[in-house]
Amino acid sequence: MSVIALASAKGSPGTTITGLALASTWPRDVVLAEVDPAGGDLGWRCRDRSGDPLDPDRGLLSLGAAARRGASETTLGEHLQEAAFGRPVLVGVSSPDQLAGLGGAWSQLSALFSAHPDDVLVDVGRVTPGSPALPVLVRADVxxxxxxxxLEGVAHLRERLQSLRTALRLGEYDGPPVxxxxxxxxxxxxxxDDLQRLLDSEKLGVHVLGIVADDPKAARILSSSRLGDPRKTLLGRSAKTIAERVVQLAGDARLSEVR
Incomplete structure (x- = not known):
């Protein structure tokens, strides 16, 4: 199984919606986890199977409480909730003020994700120097x-990739594929093609996998179990293609490690 870290370089480019769309179309069993230190959106965007709001205290906060109690045997599954779109989610903190309550949970996250029997999509939010979520990013499989x-989005992406070149071991055989x-x-x-050429010119060694359709109506479907099937939308179909490519990227990386 694989741990996939989803990140942004600046602002709100749609990372949460992309994560939801990928999770809803993922070809294998998958969990969507939210560890954005700036505060996440899953608790606001998603409902449970019965249409009720997700429990904000069950997720990253309850995992942090278990870590403070010294519950070394806690598993990721104990802190998940089933969302209306059909996948389990780990609800993140709602604001940066809650970070202090996580205690030693940050140091355990990568191990918990890797030990989970299913794939884990981890929304780490905007990546900044010194972010507590950075270890999750650098230890991910993809x-x-x-x-x-x-113009602004691409400039910040290029700058952030350059700043993470060493941490992510970009272009090196032992680095995670990006x-x-x-x-x-x-x-x-x-x-x-335009974005791939630009990033290739910087010798960053990253793969532009494609487009996730900007589809606000489909994004609303992901928040409800009653509005329709998100997989039949432009957003869902484009996310399905990306999901298959990410799974292939993770598989290719494992083959390279074996060789």
Missing amino acids: VLFVVRPD GVVAVTSYRDTNVV
Whole structure:
């Protein structure tokens, strides 16, 4: 099983919605975990199977409480909730003020994710120097950056990748594969090749995997069990393609390690 870290370089390019869309179309059993230190959105965006709000105290906060009690045998599964879109989620903190309550949980997250029997998609939010979520990013099996392919978004992505070149071992055989997805209109057919050429010119060794369709109506479907099947939307179909490519990227990386 694989741990996939989803990150952004700046602002809100749609990382949470991308994570939800990927999780809903993932080809294997998967968990969506939210560890954004700035505060996450899953607790607000998602409902449970019965349509009720998710419990904000069951998730990263309850995992932190278990760590403070010295519950070394706690598992990721104990802190998950089943969301309306059909996958279990780990609800993150709602604001940075709650970070202090996590205690030693940060040091355990990577091990908990790796020990889980299913794939884990981890939304680490905006990556900044010194972020407590950075160890999750650098220990992931695949790192996936989400970007809006405008001038500002691409500039910040390039700058952040350069700053993480050593930490992520970009271009080195023992580094995790790093992918990029662009959140934009499905009609923006040139963006993938243009973005790949730009990043190749910086010798960053990352793979532009494709587009996640900017589809606000489909994003609302992911928050409800009653509005329809998100997999039939432009967002769902584009996310399914990306999910398959990420799984392939993780598999290729494992084969390289064996060789």
